[in-house]
Amino acid sequence: MRDGGRVSAAIEVLTEIEARHFPVKMALKRWGEAARYAGSKDRAFVSGLVLDALRRKRSLGWLMADPAARGVVLGVLAFVWKWPVERIAEAASEEHGFGALTETEQARLKDPVSLDGAPAPVAGDYPDWLEPHLARALGVDQVAEMAALSERAPVDLRVNTLKTDAERGAKALAPINAAPAGILPNAFRIPAPAAADRTPSVEAVPAFSKGWFEVQDLGSQIAAAVAGEVKGKQVLDFCAGGGGKTLALAAAMGNSGQIFAHDSDARRLADTIRRGQRAGVRNLQIRSPIEAQPLKGLEGKIDVVFVDAPCTGAGTWRRHPDAKWRLSPDQLAKRQIEQDSVMEDASTFVKAGGRMVYVTCSLLAEENEDRVAAFLERHPEFTVKPIALDGVPHVTSEGYLRLTPHRAGTDGFFAAVLVRSTYAP
Numbered sequence: 001m002r003d004g005g006r007v008s009a010a011i012e013v014l015t016e017i018e019a020r021h022f023p024v025k026m027a028l029k030r031w032g033e034a035a036r037y038a039g040s041k042d043r044a045f046v047s048g049l050v051l052d053a054l055r056r057k058r059s060l061g062w063l064m065a066d067p068a069a070r071g072v073v074l075g076v077l078a079f080v081w082k083w084p085v086e087r088i089a090e091a092a093s094e095e096h097g098f099g100a101l102t103e104t105e106q107a108r109l110k111d112p113v114s115l116d117g118a119p120a121p122v123a124g125d126y127p128d129w130l131e132p133h134l135a136r137a138l139g140v141d142q143v144a145e146m147a148a149l150s151e152r153a154p155v156d157l158r159v160n161t162l163k164t165d166a167e168r169g170a171k172a173l174a175p176i177n178a179a180p181a182g183i184l185p186n187a188f189r190i191p192a193p194a195a196a197d198r199t200p201s202v203e204a205v206p207a208f209s210k211g212w213f214e215v216q217d218l219g220s221q222i223a224a225a226v227a228g229e230v231k232g233k234q235v236l237d238f239c240a241g242g243g244g245k246t247l248a249l250a251a252a253m254g255n256s257g258q259i260f261a262h263d264s265d266a267r268r269l270a271d272t273i274r275r276g277q278r279a280g281v282r283n284l285q286i287r288s289p290i291e292a293q294p295l296k297g298l299e300g301k302i303d304v305v306f307v308d309a310p311c312t313g314a315g316t317w318r319r320h321p322d323a324k325w326r327l328s329p330d331q332l333a334k335r336q337i338e339q340d341s342v343m344e345d346a347s348t349f350v351k352a353g354g355r356m357v358y359v360t361c362s363l364l365a366e367e368n369e370d371r372v373a374a375f376l377e378r379h380p381e382f383t384v385k386p387i388a389l390d391g392v393p394h395v396t397s398e399g400y401l402r403l404t405p406h407r408a409g410t411d412g413f414f415a416a417v418l419v420r421s422t423y424a425p
Contacts, residue, residue, distance in 0.1 A: 001042040003087070004097025007073060009035065009042075010049040011098055014069035017054075017322065024050060024322040044198040052076045052195070054321035055150045058122045059115055064108050070098065071105075078109050081195040085109045125150050126324055133332075137365045141406060145363075148405035149412070152192035153318035155199050156218045156410075159186040161251050162280040164212045172207035176200035181218045183391050184225065189218065211278040216244050219315070219403045219410030223359045224248035224306075226387055226401055226415045233303035235259045236295075238346040243272030245308055245359075250281040260302075262287040262295060295349065300423045302349040304357065309339045311360040311367050315412020318405060332366065339371045347379060352423040355385060359415045363404060368414035372400070376418070385417040 001009075009031060017027045028047055032038065038046070053060070053072045060075030061067030077083040088109065092101050101109070115123045121131050124146030138145045157178055159169035166186050170178075173188055177200065181189035193199050202208055202215055224245045227235070230253050237246045240261035250259050259281075261272050266288045276284045287294040312335055317324045343358060350356050358375075360367050376382055386399025394408050395401055401415040 001038060001045075002094050002096070003091035004094030006042055006045045007049065007077070007091055008096060008098045009038075009046045010053065011069045011073050013046065013050050014053055014073065017050075018069060021326070023326075024054060024320075048193075048195065048197070049073060049076060049081075051321055052080055052152070054325070055152075055318070056080065056125050057325075058125045059118070059150075062115065062118050062122050063112060065104060074101075074105060074109065079112065127327070129329055130324075130327075133364050133366065137363050137368075138404070141404075145404050145406045149317050150321075151318060151405070153217075153405075153411070154192045155190040155202065156181055156216060156221070157188045157190070157202065157213045158184075158216045158221050158248060158251075159188065159213050160211055160247070160279050161186060162255060163210065164207070169207070169213055172205060172212055176202065176205060183218065184221055187218050187221050188213070209278070211280055214244065214247055214275070214279065216248065217411045219408065219413040220244060220361070221248060222389070222392060222403060222408075222410070223308075223401065223413045223415045225252070225389060225392075226359070226417060227252070227304050227306055227357050228355070228417070230257065230304055232257045234298075234301060235304045235306065236298065236302045236346075236349055237261050237306045237308070238349075239263055239308045239310065239342065240272055241265075241268045241308065243269075243275050245306065246272055246284070247275060247279050247281065249304075249306060250276070250279070250284060253283060255280075255282045257303075258283050258285065260285045260287050260295070260298065262289070264289055266290045298349050300349065300351050300425060302351055303354045305346050305350050305354070306357045306359070307342060307346045308359045309342050309367075309371075311335055311339065311362040312364065314362040314364050314367075315404070315414075316361050318411065332364070336366060336371065339367060340374060343371065343375045344378075347375075347382070347420075350420045350423070352420055354420055356382070356418045356420070357415060358418065359413065361411055361413055363412040363414075368402075368416075369398070369400065372416045372418070381422050381424075382418040382420050385419045387415065387417055 013027045013031050053076050057072045060072045064071035064075045077088050089101050092098055121128045159166050178188040178190045181187040190199050240246045240263045246261045263269050313323055384399050387395050387401050394403050403410045403413040
């Protein structure tokens with residue numbers, strides 16, 4: 001495919017997302033199924049262009065004086081991918097191009113306007129209704145944080161110490177240009193790809209199939225590390241999902257003690273079983289909801305209950321930019337109810353002297369500090385244990401972990417550690 005056809009395809013996909021409210025993965029899949037002629041580079045180009053457009057659709061729409069898919073895509077080409085006007089005009093006029101540039105488009109591309117004076121949600125690329133929530137959570141850094149949340153994300157990896165060590169892992173990862181990510185000794189990073197490119201295939205590295213490393217954002221790795229000393233302990237991952245943090249906890253345990261993985265969706269646990277086997281985890285028990293009372297007998301007996309709570313995912317918008325446009329006030333309210341319920345249920349398994357780790361991949365205080373405060377008000381037998389991790393300065397005055405793309409270079413994460421003083425069945 002030539003440039004014009006690729007750009008036209010991206011406009012088509014974005015238009016379908018807007019009109020039918022499809023998730024971006026579904027829209028790209030539908031286009032790919034219809035465009036059998038498109039090669040892997042074409043698909044990477046179209047996918048990258050669509051995702052970059054979703055990351056910055058309000059600011060680019062403002063700069064181009066056109067909030068529709070065409071205007072936003074032209075804005076990506078000019079202001080993000082840095083194409084000269086001549087290349088854009090040539091692509092537009094190709095046989096399968098997207099039509100000649102209008103006078104307004106040419107003017108905006110040749111003499112760009114400024115975002116000075118644009119409303120904060122426009123400059124920061126998010127829905128209007130989120131303004132007070134983001135202002136509360138991010139404060140004076142709101143503009144810088146939202147700009148960082150609109151960038152492409154790197155690919156982070158965790159070396160699995162059940163199979164190898166950081167030094168050997170680094171050698172295995174060298175061919176895909178992974179370097180130490182910092183903060184944690186076993187974390188490595190592949191930089192975000194350039195425009196129209198894709199990151200190297202992690203699965204193609206022979207050591208991946210051997211279980212030497214896992215794809216996991218640095219923020220997620222740090223959140224798992226917040227659990228503290230877990231060797232020889234009884235650990236319950238209450239919302240295990242696909243098992244990313246389960247495997248990180250298991251590696252920290254060194255196959256000592258016992259880790260239980262539970263999730264309300266049994267289908268997600270199937271991946272945890274497969275990944276655990278590849279990673280060499282031998283102390284894992286899957287407690288599936290298809291069983292009758294899957295956690296019966298664990299009440300009040302667990303040293304560490306890890307709660308990776310369901311949330312809006314507002315900290316992952318670099319990777320899932322369509323999610324911020326689909327989020328609604330009703331969905332945020334629903335997540336808070338779910339979070340309260342999950343914390344309530346999970347707390348019953350924490351033994352006296354044990355701890356519960358509450359984690360979200362959200363930036364919003366309504367899902368983080370507010371939920372912890374509400375739980376503590378209901379449960380005076382729990383108190384906050386201030387987080388202290390070597391090399392991790394991103395701890396709030398209340399003792400909570402708060403990671404953001406701008407400050408920490410990670411996805412957005414929140415974590416709190418709550419210690420139980422007494423247990424009464």
